[in-house]
Amino acid sequence: MKYLKQFGIILLITFAGEILRFLLPLPIPASIYGLILMFVLLCTKVIRLEDIREAAEFLIAIMPVMFIPAAAGLIDSWSQVRPIVIQMFITMIAVTFIVMAVTGKTAMFIIGRDRRNRS
Amino acid sequence: MNELFAASATAGVVISLIAYWIGMMLKNKFKSGILNPLLIAIILVIVFLLLTGIEYQTYNASAKYLSWLLTPATVSLAIPLYQQLERLKQNIKAILISILIGCLTSMLSIYLFSLVFRFSHELYVSFLPKSITTAIGMSISEEMGGIVSITVASIIITGICGNMIGEAVCKLLKITDPVAMGLAIGTSSHAIGTAKAMELSETAGAMSSLSIAVSGMITVVLMNFFVTLL
Structure with missing residues (x-):
């Protein structure tokens, strides 16, 4: 029963996210509404951590396999991708590296400065 | 084979799990960062579909249940966030500023690469949301006149790339x-x-x-400006 209850609560919040998605005219997916809603409910102690913990941890742990079906869908867009595939790969890999480096370095800089200011 | 897959409600899931399991075994055996289990699984599934001639739609008819779990799994990400509430409050300035700068860097780099490679406006718009999560990226690409399947492809390539190089880049740049x-x-x-x-x-x-x-929402706002550039 414990797992059923936990999974049930997570699905309930997911559904609430879908309702928000349906009502609000923004290009924000249900999962992000759900994530914010769940976070608020945890912070306000409406939902306690132990109400959802094991089921949520299970879902997070198996998350990588959930991307396999969508990624295999590359087969279907192959005809559109083929003519630009090399340029596309270079762009994706380079930009991912640049963004990672800039974001990480910026964060390191601000965190370091704040820490020095505090001490 | 095609008929068996069409009739089965679990075949796609089973194939995906076996592919991932093989990926995990290879990774554990050779302990190499290039052997990313997710990447191996994706390649194995694609090769399997090409070899057997099973259509993607037929595979996805049952594999989609794995994708279905993605929404509740994303909602569950609120838990690690909540557990780190103190850290979040402590670093709120660093968090917001670096994500904002990261999003700007992403879109500006896409703009520059699009100039260099002479991508069409349509492709440029399709690539702009490549760093954000598939669900937001798809809807914003569609809204702004991009090609959705190319956006999905670029998001997935980006994700796998980040998954593979993340640890090494952080080490290299002393993050x-x-x-x-x-x-x-x-x-x-x-x-x-x-x-x-x-x-x-x-x-x-x-x-x-x-x-x-956060980056999903920032990107949606910035998209309105960046689509007008090229």
């Missing part, structure tokens, strides 16, 4: 603070990268999931 690691990985490579950040540390995972939500 040692777990908060900064999470922000770097999540802002550059959304949920697929976050799966990696989760493995690195709980804090990195939490910050990475936070980046997905």
Whole structure:
């Protein structure tokens, strides 16, 4: 029963996210509404951590396999991708590296400065 | 084979899980960062479909149940976030500023690469949301006149790339603070990268999931400006 209850609560919040998605005219997916809603409910102690913990941890742990079906869908867009595939790969890999480096370095800089200011 | 897959409600899931399991075994055996289990699984599934002649739609008819779990799993990411509430409050300025700068960098770099490679306006718009999560990226691409399947492809390539290089890049550039690691990985490579950040540390995972939500929303706002550039 414990797992059923936990999974049930997570699905309930997911559904609430879908309702928000349906009502609000923004290009924000249900999962992000759900994530914010769940976070608020945890912070306000409406939902306690132990109400959802094991089921949520299970879902997070198996998350990588959930991307396999969508990624295999590359087969279907192959005809559109083929003519630009090399340029596309270079762009994706380079930009991912640049963004990672800039974001990480910026964060390191601000965190370091704040820490020095505090001490 | 095609008929068996069409009749089965689990075949696609089973094939995906076996592919991932093989990926895990290879990774454990050779302990190499290039052997990313997710990447191996994706390649194995694609090769399997090509060899057997099973259509993607037929595979996805049952494999879609795995994708279905993605929404409740994303909602569950609120838990690591909540557990790191103190860290979140402490670093709120660093978090917001670096994600904003990360999003700007992403779109500006896409703009520059599009100039260099002479991508059409349509392709440029399709690539702009490549660093954010598939669900937001798809809808914004569609809204702004991009090609959705190309957006999905670019998001997935980005995610796998971030998942593979994340740990090495952080080491190389001395991004040692777990908060900064999470922000770097999540802002550059959304949920697929976050799966990696989760493995690195709980804090990195939490910050990475936070980046997905924040960078998704920032990108949606910035898109309106960036589509007018090219």
